[in-house]
Amino acid sequence: xxxxxxxxxxxxxxxxxxxxxxxxxxxxxxxxxxxxxxxxxxxxxxxxxxxxxxxxxxxxxxxxxxxxxxxxxxxxxxxxxxxxxxxxxxxxxxxxxxxxxxxxxxxxxxxxxx
Amino acid sequence: xxxxxxxxxxxxxxxxxxxxxxxxxxxxxxxxxxxxxxxxxxxxxxxxxxxxxxxxxxxxxxxxxxxxxxxxxxxxxxxxxxxxxxxxxxxxxxxxxxxxxxxxxxxxxxx
Numbered sequence: 146x147x148x149x150x151x152x153x154x155x156x157x158x159x160x161x162x163x164x165x166x167x168x169x170x171x172x173x174x175x176x177x178x179x180x181x182x183x184x185x186x187x188x189x190x191x192x193x194x195x196x197x198x199x200x201x202x203x204x205x206x207x208x209x210x211x212x213x214x215x216x217x218x219x220x221x222x223x224x225x226x227x228x229x230x231x232x233x234x235x236x237x238x239x240x241x242x243x244x245x246x247x248x249x250x251x252x253x254x255x256x257x258x259x
Numbered sequence: 260x261x262x263x264x265x266x267x268x269x270x271x272x273x274x275x276x277x278x279x280x281x282x283x284x285x286x287x288x289x290x291x292x293x294x295x296x297x298x299x300x301x302x303x304x305x306x307x308x309x310x311x312x313x314x315x316x317x318x319x320x321x322x323x324x325x326x327x328x329x330x331x332x333x334x335x336x337x338x339x340x341x342x343x344x345x346x347x348x349x350x351x352x353x354x355x356x357x358x359x360x361x362x363x364x365x366x367x368x369x370x
Contacts, residue, residue, distance in 0.1 A: 190358070204359075
């Protein structure tokens with residue numbers, strides 16, 4: 146099992162450009178999440194999904210959109226990138242059954258917006 | 260919503276000493292408290308977790324304690340080793356699985 150994978154690993158964008166980050170998991174997990182990690186601020190939830198076809202806003206959703214068309218994939222889109230979106234982005238997934246849900250993280254995508 | 264505060268932000272210990280990291284949370288409905296370790300350039304990985312019906316949990320050199328009344332929980336690492344150097348994150352979650360993370364603690368173990 147590959148677990149949680151993310152593409153790309155690195156990306157440099159110019160202000161105003163758009164891009165999509167792809168997260169894939171092969172553990173048949175129901176829940177998937179997108180976080181951003183900035184120095185001194187921990188991991189902040191951008192959007193999440195509790196099942197195929199569902200999405201919901203997290204703590205810092207502005208400037209991002211997501212889609213979960215297939216259970217195994219969760220896409221994060223930036224329509225018009227801004228320097229404030231320079232960050233490391235982590236995807237995670239969890240089983241979604243029961244109360245206690247360990248989250249499994251992908252390797253991260255380092256995004257720089259110039 | 261839930262708010263998690265983590266202290267200290269940096270911690271330096273001598274190899275072999277103990278390290279303690281503390282977190283407080285605001286939502287009394289939270290019932291799951293994991294701790295993640297993140298090495299430089301790597302993904303966060305779960306090292307231990309505790310559920311609200313348990314006061315303490317141990318796994319070799321790592322232990323976590325939970326005080327639901329005071330709404331705080333702590334990570335204890337004994338006999339620290341250089342490979343324990345990393346960033347540690349606490350988190351809290353209620354029903355539905357959403358985690359709210361603390362800001363992280365940089366642990367440096369000096370040999």
